[in-house]
Amino acid sequence: MPTIRIPISDLLSLVGELIPINKLEELLRLLKCEVSDYDGEYLEVTFMEDRFDLSSTEGLARALAILIGKRDPTPSLELHAPSTHVIVDKTVSQIRPYIGCLIARRETPLSSDEIESLMQVQETLHKTLCRHRRKASIGVYDLAKIQPPIRYESRKREDIRFTPLDWSRQLSADEILKYTKQGQEYGYLLERFDRFPLLLDFRGQVLSMPPIINSEETRVTESTHSLFVDVTGLSRDTIDAILRILAASLAERRFSLEAVKIIYDDRVDVTPDLRPTLTTCSPVDLLSIVGTTADVRVVTEALTRLGHRVFVYEDTLLILTPFYRHDIFDITDIAEDLAIWVGYDALSLKPLSMPYTSGSLLPMTDLIRRFRRAAAQLGFREAHRFTLTSDRVLRQLPGREDLQILEVQNPVSSEFAVARDSLMFSLLDLIGSSKGTPLPIRVFEVGPVIIVDDSEPRGVREEYHAALVQVSSDASYEQVQGALLAILKLLGFNQIRFLPSEAKGLFISGRCAQVLVGDTLIGLLGEVHPQLLERYAIDHPCVAAELYLNALETIRKTNIPQG
Numbered sequence: 001m002p003t004i005r006i007p008i009s010d011l012l013s014l015v016g017e018l019i020p021i022n023k024l025e026e027l028l029r030l031l032k033c034e035v036s037d038y039d040g041e042y043l044e045v046t047f048m049e050d051r052f053d054l055s056s057t058e059g060l061a062r063a064l065a066i067l068i069g070k071r072d073p074t075p076s077l078e079l080h081a082p083s084t085h086v087i088v089d090k091t092v093s094q095i096r097p098y099i100g101c102l103i104a105r106r107e108t109p110l111s112s113d114e115i116e117s118l119m120q121v122q123e124t125l126h127k128t129l130c131r132h133r134r135k136a137s138i139g140v141y142d143l144a145k146i147q148p149p150i151r152y153e154s155r156k157r158e159d160i161r162f163t164p165l166d167w168s169r170q171l172s173a174d175e176i177l178k179y180t181k182q183g184q185e186y187g188y189l190l191e192r193f194d195r196f197p198l199l200l201d202f203r204g205q206v207l208s209m210p211p212i213i214n215s216e217e218t219r220v221t222e223s224t225h226s227l228f229v230d231v232t233g234l235s236r237d238t239i240d241a242i243l244r245i246l247a248a249s250l251a252e253r254r255f256s257l258e259a260v261k262i263i264y265d266d267r268v269d270v271t272p273d274l275r276p277t278l279t280t281c282s283p284v285d286l287l288s289i290v291g292t293t294a295d296v297r298v299v300t301e302a303l304t305r306l307g308h309r310v311f312v313y314e315d316t317l318l319i320l321t322p323f324y325r326h327d328i329f330d331i332t333d334i335a336e337d338l339a340i341w342v343g344y345d346a347l348s349l350k351p352l353s354m355p356y357t358s359g360s361l362l363p364m365t366d367l368i369r370r371f372r373r374a375a376a377q378l379g380f381r382e383a384h385r386f387t388l389t390s391d392r393v394l395r396q397l398p399g400r401e402d403l404q405i406l407e408v409q410n411p412v413s414s415e416f417a418v419a420r421d422s423l424m425f426s427l428l429d430l431i432g433s434s435k436g437t438p439l440p441i442r443v444f445e446v447g448p449v450i451i452v453d454d455s456e457p458r459g460v461r462e463e464y465h466a467a468l469v470q471v472s473s474d475a476s477y478e479q480v481q482g483a484l485l486a487i488l489k490l491l492g493f494n495q496i497r498f499l500p501s502e503a504k505g506l507f508i509s510g511r512c513a514q515v516l517v518g519d520t521l522i523g524l525l526g527e528v529h530p531q532l533l534e535r536y537a538i539d540h541p542c543v544a545a546e547l548y549l550n551a552l553e554t555i556r557k558t559n560i561p562q563g
Helices: 008-015 021-030 057-067 112-125 171-177 182-189 236-252 283-290 296-305 332-342 365-379 424-432 478-492 530-535 551-557
Strands: 003-007 033-038 041-049 085-088 098-106 136-142 148-156 193-202 206-209 225-233 256-263 269-272 277-281 309-313 315-322 440-454 460-471 496-500 507-519 520-527 542-548
Touching: 003 008, 003 057, 003 112, 003 332, 008 041, 008 440, 021 033, 021 057, 041 098, 041 136, 041 193, 057 112, 057 236, 085 098, 085 460, 098 269, 112 136, 148 225, 148 277, 171 182, 171 277, 171 309, 206 225, 206 460, 225 236, 236 256, 236 269, 256 520, 269 309, 277 283, 277 440, 283 296, 283 332, 296 315, 296 332, 315 507, 365 440, 365 460, 365 478, 365 551, 424 440, 424 542, 460 478, 460 551, 478 496, 478 507, 507 542, 507 551, 520 551
Parallel strands: 085 148, 085 256
Antiparallel strands: 003 041, 033 041, 098 225, 098 256, 136 225, 148 193, 193 206, 256 269, 277 315, 309 315, 440 460, 460 542, 496 507, 507 520, 520 542
């Protein structure tokens, strides 16, 4: 879970009340946070990744002030009409197509604590909600150093030169990717494109090259009074959520907020949208989800203290949730807030009533058990990985950056943000993180994967795969082919064929193949490409194979003659 480090004096100043540390820890638990460290001056707070609104000093202070009754819930904020606009050029549509912006103005300059908090929330959101800048990235600039309107466009990489943040001279786009810390860390997000996105003001001054780095000329300093904020990326929902969180944080610092008009070729947007969300439900339904009983006044008090504004109309609750609560979708999420307030320990337990049933192994379960037994007999050790994993694991392979993968909208952690569509990458990640393990390494895994499929009613389908990976100084195609052939024979399959295949970036050309039983494709195997090994930090030759168990089970069901 993410952790932020904040000055406790700054936090309590924003709350408007001195709170002892033991009381503060108790209140933070009601917000799904906990104190991980406290040295008398700084507080380290860990928060759940569905509460991104608490990823800053300002967000925590706001929630605490409402919780102790120092402030009424504020589902919406005053947002002034736009005085400027951003023109979006169609050349960014295939790179990072969306942008949202806001302007924050005030008369007094930012303090060092405020700048530190702004940088911290930006970095925290980059690592979590932005998925390490892949889905979105944030830029914050000194408004006085910019001449609107702004243009969001792309240019050929060889035509880009500007002074990046923390540098004293201009660099080309390729130099920025090569020499700056941000370029080294995030350059892979752009390296496959011939054109890079840029934000420029009316004079042609570069504001930033998203998602890599801002320009030095627009740096925010302790003399900065007003800010221009942009969020660019691949997901409009993510961009909107981030803008709302930043708007709420800036409002806590007494900034006046102003919308920005975003002009696309085919439409005009106005960002940010700070309207609250409305949930309607009956108190009975809400309490039944929690599993408790309570007076409507108790429910209203609890939800109010947790930031909602509640109105009672006859036997219906009208619940306005503030715009910055990215985690509230329906009555179930409201019920979670109520359950936290009531206390899980206070909820009564009910015994489960289970009907008597009898049954037998499913055919797929039988196939999985037999595969495990066969792989173990050949000296492979079984690994158990989660079906949910991180973008980092699945998008390492060139060409997979834009692959459709099922994403979790409110993940507990960035390490559990997407559903895997392959087992092989999970095993490569496991091996790469297991430095010092003696060679040879032979591991296998059997488990579910989630495939995005628009033909399915829910847009996805679940399949079962099996994967083998071997790392050794002499790992070769023949070794993994022999192991796979032996396993398939032990499973009772015949008519096994290996056809040459081109798995660009995954396997070495000429050292990989598709696996077929009869005319049915049931997997692939080969020697893992050195570029991929480098990305997973694997220092020795590696071979891998992946089987599609659903295809194998279909072959068994159709009674294709087997040996």
